[in-house]
Amino acid sequence: MAEEVLLFSTWFSIYGRRVEMALKLKGIEYKFIEEDLTNKSPSLLKYNPVHKKVPVLVHNGKPVAESLVILEYIDETWKNHPILPKHPYERANTRFWAKFIDEKCWPAILQACWGKDQKEREKAAEELSKLLQFLENELKGKRFFGGETIGLLDIAGNTIGYWLGVFEEAAGVSELLTREKFPKLFNWVNEWLSVSAIKENLPPRDKHVAFMRLNGQGFWDDYNASK
Amino acid sequence: MAKNDVKLLGVWASPFVMRARISLNIKSVNYEFLEETVGSKSELLLQSNPVHKKVPVLIHGDKPICESLVIVQYIDEVWTSGPSILSTDHYDRAIQRFWAAYLDDKWFPAMRRIRGAQGEERQELVDQVVEGLALLEEAFGKYSKGKAFFGGDQIGFIDIAFGSLLGWLRVTEKLGEVKLLDEAKTPGLVKWAESFCADAAVKSVMPETEKLIEFSKLLMAKMKGAPPPKN
Numbered sequence: 060m061a062e063e064v065l066l067f068s069t070w071f072s073i074y075g076r077r078v079e080m081a082l083k084l085k086g087i088e089y090k091f092i093e094e095d096l097t098n099k100s101p102s103l104l105k106y107n108p109v110h111k112k113v114p115v116l117v118h119n120g121k122p123v124a125e126s127l128v129i130l131e132y133i134d135e136t137w138k139n140h141p142i143l144p145k146h147p148y149e150r151a152n153t154r155f156w157a158k159f160i161d162e163k164c165w166p167a168i169l170q171a172c173w174g175k176d177q178k179e180r181e182k183a184a185e186e187l188s189k190l191l192q193f194l195e196n197e198l199k200g201k202r203f204f205g206g207e208t209i210g211l212l213d214i215a216g217n218t219i220g221y222w223l224g225v226f227e228e229a230a231g232v233s234e235l236l237t238r239e240k241f242p243k244l245f246n247w248v249n250e251w252l253s254v255s256a257i258k259e260n261l262p263p264r265d266k267h268v269a270f271m272r273l274n275g276q277g278f279w280d281d282y283n284a285s286k
Numbered sequence: 287m288a289k290n291d292v293k294l295l296g297v298w299a300s301p302f303v304m305r306a307r308i309s310l311n312i313k314s315v316n317y318e319f320l321e322e323t324v325g326s327k328s329e330l331l332l333q334s335n336p337v338h339k340k341v342p343v344l345i346h347g348d349k350p351i352c353e354s355l356v357i358v359q360y361i362d363e364v365w366t367s368g369p370s371i372l373s374t375d376h377y378d379r380a381i382q383r384f385w386a387a388y389l390d391d392k393w394f395p396a397m398r399r400i401r402g403a404q405g406e407e408r409q410e411l412v413d414q415v416v417e418g419l420a421l422l423e424e425a426f427g428k429y430s431k432g433k434a435f436f437g438g439d440q441i442g443f444i445d446i447a448f449g450s451l452l453g454w455l456r457v458t459e460k461l462g463e464v465k466l467l468d469e470a471k472t473p474g475l476v477k478w479a480e481s482f483c484a485d486a487a488v489k490s491v492m493p494e495t496e497k498l499i500e501f502s503k504l505l506m507a508k509m510k511g512a513p514p515p516k517n
Contacts, residue, residue: 109388109421121377128383135376147363148349154356159337193337286395 064089065117067103069096071262071270073222074126075114080214081130084256085137127157130211142211156197156204157215164190166282168223172230173279184235191241194219198243202250209254219244220251221261229271292317293345295331297324299501301394301450302354303342304491308446309361311487313368355386358446372443378429379443385425385436386447393418394451401462401506415466422448423472430474434481441485449482456495457502 066082066089068075082089094103094113106115106122116123116132123132134142143150167190170183194216198204204212213220219236227234238245252258271278294310294317296303310317322328322341334343334350344351344360351360362371372379396414403411429436429444436444459466469476483492 109384110392118377123377123380123384125384125387128380128387131383132376132380135379147360148346148351150363151351151356151360154359155351155353158353158356 062088063117063119065092066090066114067092067094067100067106067117068114069094071267072113073217076260076262077126077214077217078114078116078129078133079260080217080256081133081142081211083260084142084209084214085133085140087133087137127154127161127211127215130214134211140208142205142209142214144205144210153204153210153212156194156212159190159193160212160215160218164194164218166286168218168226169275169279169282171235172226172232173276180232184232187235188240191219191236191244195241195244198247203247209251209257213251213257216247216251217257217261220248220257225262225264225267226271226275229268229275291347293320294318295320295322295328295334295343295345296341297322298493299324299453299498300341301454304450304453304493305354305446306342306344306357306361307491308441308450308487309358309371311491312371312441313361313365315361315365315368354450355390355447358443362443369440370442371437371446373437381429382436382443385422385444388418389447389451393422394454397451397455397458397466400458400464412464412466416468416471419467419472419475423475426474426478430478435478441482441487445478445482449479449488452479452483453493453495453498457498460495460499461502 064082064087066075066078068078068091070093079091092100092102094100096113099111103113103115104111106117107113107124110124112124114124114126114129116129118132118136123129130142143153164187167183167187171180171187174180174183201207203209204216223236224234236244236248292310292315294303294306296306296319298321307319320328320330322331327339331341331343332339334345335341335352338352340352342352342354342357344357346360346364351357358371372382393415396411396418400408400411400415425444426436430438433439435441436448441449455466458464467476467479482488
């Protein structure tokens with residue numbers, strides 16, 4: 060059967076970009092459908108009725124939603140360039156840290172950038188520093204979280220590798236991830252940016268910064284309202 | 287690594303700890319349950335989960351595994367001779383992971399907030415939870431294919447993720463004076479809940495609702511700074 064892979068996403072979706080990185084890494088052909096989130100397509104609503112969000116991967120008509128779920132699905136369907144380790148303990152570790160990035164780092168980044176006053180932003184930045192330290196320690200001596208080549212955690216690490224910097228620039232707050240404070244993580248970012256499946260799947264930076272200057276506050280407000 | 291060297295750090299009232307216990311039971315794994323004292327955290331907990339300092343933590347050999355759904359998948363991947371918790375089909379696994387994430391990211395947080403909320407906010411939360419149950423009823427109809435569980439004949443990943451939350455659902459209904467799981471609206475789920483609670487892997491680790499209610503009252507009182515109610 061001819062393989063059909065569709066990806067519903069947006070150019071600025073952090074989670075959608077993860078899916079693109081995995082698809083590109085594995086050389087999977089797919090059709091990208093850019094959604095206008097202010098006017099969601101009937102297809103998106105059909106494929107993700109529960110959340111009505113991007114990204115949604117549709118493989119031969121079957122939808123998969125939630126970026127980390129999609130990444131595991133991709134890995135289990137296309138076996139080349141595996142992004143999850145084989146050993147159950149290492150897999151558990153990968154899943155743990157991916158969740159950590161999404162549940163802890165993401166809100167801290169939003170708050171550090173768009174918290175309601177300087178005090179709140181500084182407190183969030185302190186918290187974020189502690190979180191980054193955990194990731195710094197987790198890297199140990201490795202080139203990537205996945206070892207010699209990128210894995211799921213490196214892909215989910217796009218939050219740290221790229222989005223963090225864009226958000227800081229858009230919000231006009233100081234950079235946290237410096238070589239002095241987090242040498243291993245700093246190094247990882249450079250290595251990470253050199254991987255073609257990564258660098259070719261990042262939003263154009265200037266456009267992204269401009270977009271976040273306008274929308275960053277809304278991102279944080281929405282996140283806050285949902286908790 | 288010795289497969290029989292398994293410890294679980296937990297508390298009796300935690301639905302997340304329950305997920306790990308159900309999974310270990312399904313696989314017939316012998317383990318030592320180390321009950322944490324409510325209100326304090328043991329050295330072992332702080333060492334094995336320095337990031338979150340929370341239960342459950344599974345310690346297998348000397349390796350800690352944290353986060354309930356991560357633990358359940360780990361158990362499934364290590365003890366392969368027992369019944370499977372996740373489906374063998376990768377698309378079905380994606381569906382299972384999706385619903386577990388939905389429960390933890392959206393449904394349970396909304397449900398937890400009902401008791402502390404008032405007025406319009408409270409009604410919105412109740413509506414969200416009830417809508418969620420309608421979605422879950424539909425999912426149950428689709429995935430159970432007429433059998434007792436989301437996993438079919440046997441308890442699977444969604445059953446564990448959702449069923450572990452039933453105790454606290456009942457507490458919310460009782461103390462919040464609100465009907466959430468309604469036989470008229472979600473008959474499939476009502477029947478499923480009975481089957482789930484009666485299952486051999488679940489029965490021994492599902493806390494009694496009355497005990498949870500007392501525990502909940504204690505927690506609310508502590509949070510408000512009042513002296514705890516006398517038993």
